[in-house]
Amino acid sequence: MWKEYNPNPVGAKTGDCAVRALAKATGSDWETAYTRLCMSGFAMGDMPDSNSVFSACMRKAGFYRKAIPNTCPDCYTAADFCDDHEDGTYVLGFGTHVAAVVDGGIYDLFDSSKMIPVVYWYRPDDEEDNDA
DSSP states (O other): OEEEOOOOTTOOOOSOHHHHHHHHHHTOOHHHHHHHHHHHHHHHTSOTTSHHHHHHHHHHTTOEEEEOOTTSTTTOOHHHHHHHOOSSEEEEEOSSOEEEEETTEEEESSOOTTSOOSEEEEOHHHHTTOOO
């Protein structure tokens, strides 16, 4: 189920999905997540919202990345993932967008529940009993 989530300190609806997802998944505020991404991007010589920088920040926060099985590449939606992962904290990667999933709810600026995820980040303790 989708839950509108916009921790942006001025309420801006902007292209900050990496900041929002990192903030929700790590329990930090928007400013802290933004700073982490910017500093990592600076150190890596890449943009803060690039896949490599975002992945590095997720790894530093204790998350691992896993590909979504390709058994039904056009029919396994974010809503399906949420149904399969009712407990724990995850971040779904859709290629050009990311969104946090916490205890079966997708936290995003817009309803991304019908989007098709390609990868997800998880904490090992959360993934033990759930495998997409």
